[in-house]
Amino acid sequence: MQSISYDRARDVNHAIELARQHGAKFIGGGTNLLDLYKSGIEQPLRLVDVSRLALSAIEELPDGGLRIGAMATNTAVGTDPLVRQRYRVLSEALLNGATTQLRNMATVGGNLLQRTRCHYFNDPAFAHCNKRDPGSGCDAIDGHNRMHAILGASEHCIATHPSDMAVALAALDALVHLQGPDGERQVPLVDFHRLPEDHPEQDTVIKPGELITAVELPAMPFARNSHYLKVRDRASYAFALVSVAVAVDLDGGAVRDVRIALGGVAHKPWRALGAEALLRSQAITPELLARAGEAAVHGAQPRKDNAFKIELAQRAVVRALQTVIRKNGGQV
Ligand code: SF4
16 A cells, blocks of 8 residues: 655644645545545545644624635534525535544545546546546447436536535635635636536646635525435435525515526536526426426536436426425515
8 A cells, every 4th residue: 555644734824834835635524535535546645634724613604604614524514503594505515424423534625626426436446537647538328318417418428416515605605715835716616616628637727735614604694595315325314316496585485586406417516507597486386396497407408318317307396496485475
C-alpha cells in the first residue's frame, strides 16, 4: 500500500499554504475520499486535514439569511433549528442522505465535492471511464445505465451527481464561499458543479488549492414553504433515482414565486428554470402542475435503461409542489 503524508492545518491560511507547497488534497470527514483511496481511484500522496478548522458555525446574517461553515457536519446542519424553520428543504435533503453515522462525519464542503457513484467510475476493473481516466471512453453509455443522467449529459460522460444537499442548495440560490492562493471568491451553487461536456474529469469549477469555507443562504422567506422529495430503490441509504427540491410562495390560489431543482438526473443539480417561469403568477390547477412537471424535464435524452426517469421526474415535481401547496392551505 502506498503511504500518505498527513498534516493537520492550524487555520485556513495554513491549509492553503500546505496545499500550495505540496499539491496536497484537503480531507474533512473523509467519508468519500477514503473509500476512493481504498479502491485506488484516488491516490493522494499528501493530505491536509481541515476537519478541525473553525469553520463549523451556522450563523444568522443581518438580512435573515444564513452562513453555514464548510466543516459543519450534515447532521448539524440538518437538525439546526434555524435551518429547519427557514430552509426546511435543506434539512429534509440532508436527513434523507446516507446514514446517521455518515451524516455525523460528512461535512458541507465534502458533500459538495463528493464524486459520482457511477459504478463504472467506482470500480477500477472497468477500463473505460473518462472521469477516472480522461480519454479512455465511457463504459456506462452502452452498459447498465439505469441510474445515469437524462439531462445535460455528453458523449463523454452520462454520470449523475450524488448529493441531496446540493439539490436543495440549488433551489435556495446558495452561494459557495471559496478561499485559495489568489484570495477569496463566491460562486453561485448552480454554477459550482459542471456539466461533463468534453472534460468529465472536472466535477466543479474549484481551482487547485482552493478550499470551500462556507455556504451562504440568502434570505428567502418563502423557503419555509419548501420540501425535498427523494425517490429511490429502498427507503434509506440509497442514492436518488430522482429527487426534487421545491419552495413555493403562495398568493391565495396562485403561485407568486417558486424554486425547483432536480437531483439524480444530471451531472449537477438541475435547476428547472423553465418550470419555474411557467408557474410564476399563475393560478394553481392540476393542469398547470402537470405542465410544470413536463417543463422540468424538457430536452431529456434517456439511455437504454433509464427512460423511466422522465415520467418519474415529472410526477415527482408535481407531487413535491402538491405537498407544499396543500401543507400551506392551498388546494390542488
Ligand atoms: Fe465514467 Fe462518466 Fe462514463 Fe460513468 S458515465 S463510466 S463516470 S465517464
